[in-house]
Amino acid sequence: MSVTAAGAVGAALDRVEGRAKVTGEARYAYEYRHDEVAYAVIVPSTIAKGAVRSVDATAALALPGVHEVLWHGNAPRLHEVSDGELEVFQSDRVAYRGQIVAAVVADSYETARQAERLVRVEYAPEPHDVLLRADHPDLYTPEKVNPNYPAVSTDGDFDDAFANAPVVVDCTYETPAEHNNPMEPHAALAVWHEDGGVTLYDSNQGVVNVKNTVARAFGLEPDQVRVISPHVGGGFGSKGTPRPHVIVAIMAAQALGRPVKLAVTRQQMFAVTGYRTPTIQRMRLGADRDGRLIAICHDAIVQSSTIREFAEQAAVPSRMMYAAPNRRTTHRLARLDVPTPSWMRAPGETPGMYALESAMDELAIACGIDPIELRVRNDPEVDPESGHPFSTRNLVACLREGAERFGWPARDPTPGVRWDGRWLVGTGVAASTYPARWRPSSARASYEPGERHTYVVQIAAADIGTGARTALTQIAADALEAPVEQVEVQIGDSSLPPAFLAGGSMGNSSWGAAVVKACRELRARRAEEGDETPLSVEVDTEDEVAAATAEPLSKHGFGAQFVEARVDVDTGEVRIPRALGVFAVGRVINPKTARSQLIGGMTMGIGMALHEESLIDLEFGDYLNHDLAGYHVPTNADIEDVEAVWLDEDDPHINPMGAKGIGEIGIVGTAAAVGNAIYHATGIRVRELPIGPSRLISALPRGNR
Numbered sequence: 001m002s003v004t005a006a007g008a009v010g011a012a013l014d015r016v017e018g019r020a021k022v023t024g025e026a027r028y029a030y031e032y033r034h035d036e037v038a039y040a041v042i043v044p045s046t047i048a049k050g051a052v053r054s055v056d057a058t059a060a061l062a063l064p065g066v067h068e069v070l071w072h073g074n075a076p077r078l079h080e081v082s083d084g085e086l087e088v089f090q091s092d093r094v095a096y097r098g099q100i101v102a103a104v105v106a107d108s109y110e111t112a113r114q115a116e117r118l119v120r121v122e123y124a125p126e127p128h129d130v131l132l133r134a135d136h137p138d139l140y141t142p143e144k145v146n147p148n149y150p151a152v153s154t155d156g157d158f159d160d161a162f163a164n165a166p167v168v169v170d171c172t173y174e175t176p177a178e179h180n181n182p183m184e185p186h187a188a189l190a191v192w193h194e195d196g197g198v199t200l201y202d203s204n205q206g207v208v209n210v211k212n213t214v215a216r217a218f219g220l221e222p223d224q225v226r227v228i229s230p231h232v233g234g235g236f237g238s239k240g241t242p243r244p245h246v247i248v249a250i251m252a253a254q255a256l257g258r259p260v261k262l263a264v265t266r267q268q269m270f271a272v273t274g275y276r277t278p279t280i281q282r283m284r285l286g287a288d289r290d291g292r293l294i295a296i297c298h299d300a301i302v303q304s305s306t307i308r309e310f311a312e313q314a315a316v317p318s319r320m321m322y323a324a325p326n327r328r329t330t331h332r333l334a335r336l337d338v339p340t341p342s343w344m345r346a347p348g349e350t351p352g353m354y355a356l357e358s359a360m361d362e363l364a365i366a367c368g369i370d371p372i373e374l375r376v377r378n379d380p381e382v383d384p385e386s387g388h389p390f391s392t393r394n395l396v397a398c399l400r401e402g403a404e405r406f407g408w409p410a411r412d413p414t415p416g417v418r419w420d421g422r423w424l425v426g427t428g429v430a431a432s433t434y435p436a437r438w439r440p441s442s443a444r445a446s447y448e449p450g451e452r453h454t455y456v457v458q459i460a461a462a463d464i465g466t467g468a469r470t471a472l473t474q475i476a477a478d479a480l481e482a483p484v485e486q487v488e489v490q491i492g493d494s495s496l497p498p499a500f501l502a503g504g505s506m507g508n509s510s511w512g513a514a515v516v517k518a519c520r521e522l523r524a525r526r527a528e529e530g531d532e533t534p535l536s537v538e539v540d541t542e543d544e545v546a547a548a549t550a551e552p553l554s555k556h557g558f559g560a561q562f563v564e565a566r567v568d569v570d571t572g573e574v575r576i577p578r579a580l581g582v583f584a585v586g587r588v589i590n591p592k593t594a595r596s597q598l599i600g601g602m603t604m605g606i607g608m609a610l611h612e613e614s615l616i617d618l619e620f621g622d623y624l625n626h627d628l629a630g631y632h633v634p635t636n637a638d639i640e641d642v643e644a645v646w647l648d649e650d651d652p653h654i655n656p657m658g659a660k661g662i663g664e665i666g667i668v669g670t671a672a673a674v675g676n677a678i679y680h681a682t683g684i685r686v687r688e689l690p691i692g693p694s695r696l697i698s699a700l701p702r703g704n705r
């Protein structure tokens, strides 16, 4: 699709790397070729807690083609590691089942896998504890929750206000552990060079982060490490920080003096590449009879491992979402013998808004008020937490627009009365929110007379399947006042100007701002120097980000999710024939890739509501259903009509593009909308996810269709 100059932003441009991807020309980490490459396979711990007493590699090393078995008894010491997950082979301790205790390196992958089974690991096991419980004796309040919020907030007097509220809701919601499962598993190819540097072809969400972490771990200067990741097949947060296999690949390559490839298998991903913590969330809402909130309390319980404190900020969205003079939020954490949880799409908001938006539905029913009207009545004038005005807050407009499009006004609120054969039918609504932030990044823009791509824009950004490369091409074209065909954007290489990672829905905001600045400066220089002079400018956005962050404004995207649910009363099967998301996310750079992000998030939310659940095995202490046969994500057959639309929203305070992040807001609120629709269909309120047949079947009515 051709786009005229200065009109690229807002156009539904096809992905610039689309052809390379569908023809197989686009290379992913494990596909890079290298002479003399060797293959590493990790040996996972078979105990959940204790020590590795010894590793007997004799039988493994006796196989032809096996070169090395690494473990804590022979591995080199790492320099500086701040993430306990990365301290691979640094001690005899085992912190969770599946943790890497050894690695086999061989000439072929097949040989390495065979040898992995011949490695004899002797353990000194200790009793383990892997179950999160609301009455766990070790629960504590962390100092901060992610990324840097106070763990507890209080305003007014919640206890007194709640005790005197005419209408109250007091419910506990539980969400299970969930695993990210990007289509491309984590993989790395490590190549050491004669000058003592290392090149890493790696699947990640940010090359700069990986480069700096690797440099510190191996005692290298940052510029001795180069990370190359032009194409990444999804991450959803699990590739936001380097994972232990990266350390293993680099160590193995060093030990062998050969390039080493290491792919984490799907099964191993359930232990070593992160997951969403299970949550137990008590919600208390107190309101007057016409639904005006008087008191909100959100108490979240989450887990972490013994080797790293990861404190998911599940109660944080309840601080800014609705007006109530008395509010309290708390987080408590248990450190268990489990893998360390990590980021999974909209960490914090996803489980937290499930609880809040389910409780709001329960409050609407308790007050006899339409759930949309309840949210409208409690829409705050200013951010209740900071007291700052919102830069833009169009939640009410999203709810109204969605109600209109979805056919909400005709809805009869009575639950459990709409039959279609043996199906009960209902609809539900929930709100979405996600912070709109950005971080300093740098970018270089160059002009070369006579080149096919007249302009080259370089930034160490990541496209994890989001369409970031395409969006940045559009942003650059407009800032240069050039057609998109003349602009080539280069990303995914740590030798490019350093930039923030693809996380927290901050990628495009952070990178786009740097690209705009570089391109505008280049255009100004070109005006002075004329067409014949090659030019290059490099900028960073430290000052701009500092100024934007200091503004006394609360900046968030908002949305409203509408879902229709059908429940088969004989089997408990739930179908979602319709889902509609209406979002207010500032300016949309590319409607085609934006829609994909939003409906992708909503689809993941439907998976969370109905399918996704990592089951911990109490006896052995690991996640049992550790593959896509046992861990269910939605297939095409599960997803019917899912649509996302957005309002025209102009927010000049967000960043130079006026665009709020869209990678995560799509999942926020979806699961609550599904649960609310299931309640409306059946009259059954399930407060534990996922809402599968086993949680519905015994409560469903019989024979009254």
Ligand code: MOS
Pocket: 205, 235, 236, 237, 238, 240, 343, 344, 345, 346, 347, 502, 503, 504, 505, 664
């Ligand atoms: Mo996103 S879970 O912040 O990568």
